Amino acid sequence: MKATKATGILPIIVISQFLCTSLWFAGNAVLSDIVKNFPLAQNLLANLTSMVQFGFITGTLVFAFFAISDLFSPSKVFFVCGIAAALFNLAICLQVADVRLLLLFRFLTGFMLAGIYPVGMKIASDYFKDGLGKSLGFLVGALVLGTAFPHLLKTFTASFPWKYVIYGTSALSLTGACCIFLFVPDGPFRQAGQKFNFRACMSGFKNVGFRSAAFGYFGHMWELYTFWAFLPAMLLHYNSVHPTAQLNIPLFSFLVIGSGGLSCMLGGLLSQKFGAKRIAMIALATSGLCCLLSPLFLFADSVYALLIFLFIWGLSGTADSPLFSSLVARNAPEALRGTSLTLVNCIGFAITIVSIQVINMLSKEMNSHYLYMVLAIGPILGLLALLKKQHS
Structure with missing residues (x-):
């Protein structure tokens, strides 16, 4: 494997992570087609998304517990997981008759994503000891764009069978995995980390700064993935109420979610001047306000008002993602930073499952106009937690 100059490493990692994480919402992008194969299956949107999240949580814990990226080359781990995730996708x-098998494949895809997203960050930290905050902004931005990309692929392949979206995202993951393997050797700052110790890393929550940053992140996660998961449903509902609008649902799903990739990068840059906490709080407050104002704009007569609102929500909902990672890392116990970050990450993704299922359940019980106001609970509690401790 040929060594690559460090200056060219970050773009390769970012592009590879984008290509591989395109698998995350691949099932969501073709949900309307999959439903036709399982007409009796209920709650398929919520369950498909939740299984990917559950797989990612399980995979993250397993990878951390066995210290996989410490025992083996992180680049090779990324490569193997990228290939495996593509195959499960x-x-x-x-042609499967049992929907449980479909959910199992999504779970296994999420499991393998645990060897892509966190390991990609580890690879970056092995190369960039300084300026990691800015690097995290680009890496999380790549995750957001990757998450959105299947919707764009669906737009371009609308006249083809839905399986072309799955073929495309699997091919992208294979490409990203090979790029890491061929062009990104182990970094110069690579160090063996500690094995996962649940009881020990729980001690981080005794620290007020760590606790407030972690709870801010939990509030952010309550909102984000549920917004992403139900965005096509929001657009579909608007089309049904306003037949003259006929918005291209896959295209606008991509544009709204993908815009968050730009705000991640911008948020990382702004945090260097104004501080991570300040920018994170502004973003969290803005997205929380979008949740509260959703009855006014999601059902507005003006399609332009709807789209402007959704873009503001998409931009603000993700701008704080890398900032929370930075705040949590900064306040984590030095000797337990890796395990503490793993635990916070797992709890955050577990919260997304609860949020998705709650919104799915409430959608059958309450007026749809007010449904997404429930997502404001996360940002409000997150802001209250952040106000307890001043971070730099």
Whole structure:
């Protein structure tokens, strides 16, 4: 494997992470087609998304517990997981009669994503000892764009069978995995980390600064993935109420979610001048306000008001993602930083499952006009937690 100059490493990691994380919402992008194969399956949107999240949580814990990226080359771990995730993603194209098998394939895809997203960050930290905050902004931005990309792929392949979206995202993951393997050797700052110790890393919550940053992140996660998961449903509902609008749902789903990738990068840059906490609080407050104002704009007569509102929500909802990672890392116990970050990450993604299922359940019980106001609970509690401790 040829060594690559450090200056060219970050773009390769960012592009590879984008390519591989395109698998995350691949099932969501073709949900309307998958539903036709399982007409009796209920809650498929919520369950498909939740299984990917559950797989990611399980994978993150397993990878951390066995210190996989410490025992083995992180680049090789990324490569193997990128290949495996592509194959499990491809498996949903098989003619399966049982929806549980479909959910299993999404779970396994999420499991392997645990060897892509966190490991990609570790690879970056092995190369960039200084300026990691800015690097995290680009890496999280790549995750957001990757999450959005299947919706764009669906737009371009609208006249083809839905399986082309799955073929495309699997091919992208294979490409990203090979790029890391071929062009990104282990970094010069690579060090062996500690094995996962649940009881020990729980001690981080005794620190007020760590606790407030972690709870801010939890509030952010309550909102973010549920907004992403239900965004196509929001647009579909608008089209049904305003037949003359006929918005291109896959295209605008991509644009709204993908805009968050730009705000991640911008948020990372702004935090260097104004501080991570300040920018994170502004973003969290803005997205929380969007939740509260959703009855006014999601059902507005003006399609322009709707789209401007959704873009503001998409931009603000993700701008704080890398900032919370930075705040949590900064306040984590030095000797337990890796395990503490793993625990916070896992709790955050577990919260997304609860949020998605709660919104799915409430959608059958309450007026849809006020449904997404429930997401404001996360940002409000997150802001209250952040106000307890001043971070730099």
